[in-house]
Amino acid sequence: MSNTSRKPDWTPDNAGDEFASRVVKGVESRHDGLPAEAPPSPPGNRPGPRRRRLAVDDYVQGVRSGDRTVLARAITLVESNAPAHLSTAQDVLRQLLPHTGNSIRVGVTGVPGVGKSTFIEALGMHLIGQGHRVAVLAVDPTSSVTRGSILGDKTRMERLSREANAFIRPSPTGGMLGGVARKTRETMLVCEAAGFDVILLETVGVGQSETMVRSMVDFFLLLMLAGAGDELQGIKKGIMELADALVITKADGDNVQNAARARAEYNKALHLLAPATEGWTTRAATCSALTGAGVDRVWEIVEKFRAQTQASGVFEARRKRQxxxxxxxxxxxxxxxxxxxxxxxxxxxxxxxxxxxxxxxxxxxxxxxxxxxxxx
Missing domain, CATH: 1.10.287 (Helix Hairpins)
Known part of the structure; x- marks a missing residue:
């Protein structure tokens, strides 16, 4: 036994050598639980060199070439609140700007528990199967108490996170009104410059402040649950009138008929609302992210919307206003x-x-x- 250990104070008086319990001196720590002094590194286990600081051209070339590491660092740069990073981030964005705007930006929102992450993974896998490159910007709520965020969306999209043509980036809201991270718009531009042609923006949840997401996406998708109460109650939340499509999720098993009834009720209600996008009629659909049923239909709606609004000029006009x-x-x-x-x-x-x-x-x-x- 090492001479740095000792028997505990409560050791019985008649305990012999067979009494195996020992007390080893712990690590002195600060109030936050971290070591007061960093322990010396064992021989042969020295820390590696620090990452090379990237110049503006390094960021631009890395993003344009599809280097995922540089892409992640570029997003971190534009999300940074440090004044020293602001100028570099804007220089990077200025050079990337000519290579942006070629994607379809889809906002996905819904009440907690509606299955936003599960739906996005199912939709993302469907899109990759069609040859698309998908970037998922998942916005996590920031605690008003601890100021921290879990950022666990990659764990909820396990299959999608393993795909080479998918990129998932969770970001904290930072307490910003609207449930959208402060730099989400700039993050979308970086992903577009990296060649992702579909941007899926997952928001925190439904609320009056959540409508800010409408100001940064082309297509606004609202996920709803069947049998969760009065189907028309959603109108009072002031968010259905902003949606370009409603999707009743979890339309599988015993819930298929409930979802179909909810779709019919929502379609009746939508006739009473002004269209969210000029020249477009918002409709409700059903899908199951578990079985994949209806996911392809949801994307057909998005593609039809893009073709129709681009032909009418509404698509480009909205982007300019945004x-x-x-x-x-x-x-x-x-x-x-x-x-x-x-x-x-x-x-x-x-x-x-x-x-x-x-x-x-x-x-x-x-x-x-x-x-x-x-x-x-």
């Missing part, structure tokens, strides 16, 4: 960051917030007071 809206949202975001990062605002904010909370200062007057600090 690009302008994107620019405006970036302006708002940077102005907000600049406002709260201003030293005078940071110094006055605690007292102003306390005054508003205490009822001694109206919210409008408080806002004007802070804005005056920014302008002075």
């Amino acid at each position: 690009a302008v809206a994107w620019m405006r949202s970036m302006v708002e975001e940077h102005l907000l960051a600049r406002f709260f990062g201003h030293p005078a605002v940071q110094a006055a904010l605690p007292d102003v917030e306390a005054a508003v909370a205490g009822g001694s200062l109206p919210a409008t007057a408080a806002a004007q007071k802070l804005l005056n600090l920014l302008e002075s």
Whole structure:
């Protein structure tokens, strides 16, 4: 036995050498459980060299050549909030921009438990079988308490993640309204430049704020469950009117007839709503991601939508409006960051917030007071 171990304090007095329990000195740690000092590396097990820092041309060439490692690093770059990365990321995007725009961007949303990840995997496998290259951008919710995200979508799409023509990238929402990661639009451009012709955007779930996804995709797909309550209740959520198609999932086994009835009810209700896209009629369909039944029909709807809207010019007009809206949202975001990062605002904010909370200062007057600090 090593001389660094000892018998525990509770060892019986009459215990002989056959008493095998020993206490070994542990690793002193900080409050977060990590070692206070990094243990020395064993001989022959030295850490390898750090990854080479990539230049703008390295990112562009790697993405264009289909290098998955460089693609992942490029997405990390554009998602970064570090000021030092912003300029490089924009230079990369500027060079990649001429190679973007050749995909169909499909947003997939639905209530929790509707089977978004399972449906996307089934659809992705179908598309790869047709010769498409599929990028899945899965947005995971960020905890408001821990500020962390699980990012476990690859584990839920095990088959698709093994395909050479598929790329799955989970990203945290960062608490952003709309359930879409702050840099999702730029991530789509990087994937398009890498040659992916189908972009599937999985969102966090359904809600009033979720409608932001409509502003960045070509086709908006809403997944619904049959027999989950009043079939027309979805109209009140204000999201059915944004959908280009409704799909009743889990239409298999004993649920086939329920799904068919739900489809009929939704199709009746959709006649009462204005079309989400000019010249297009939103319809409901059914499918089973488990058996694959109806998945091909869903994609036929997407292809019909693309052909019809491109012929009418609606497709291109929507993308132009989205690009302008994107620019405006970036302006708002940077102005907000600049406002709260201003030293005078940071110094006055605690007292102003306390005054508003205490009822001694109206919210409008408080806002004007802070804005005056920014302008002075």
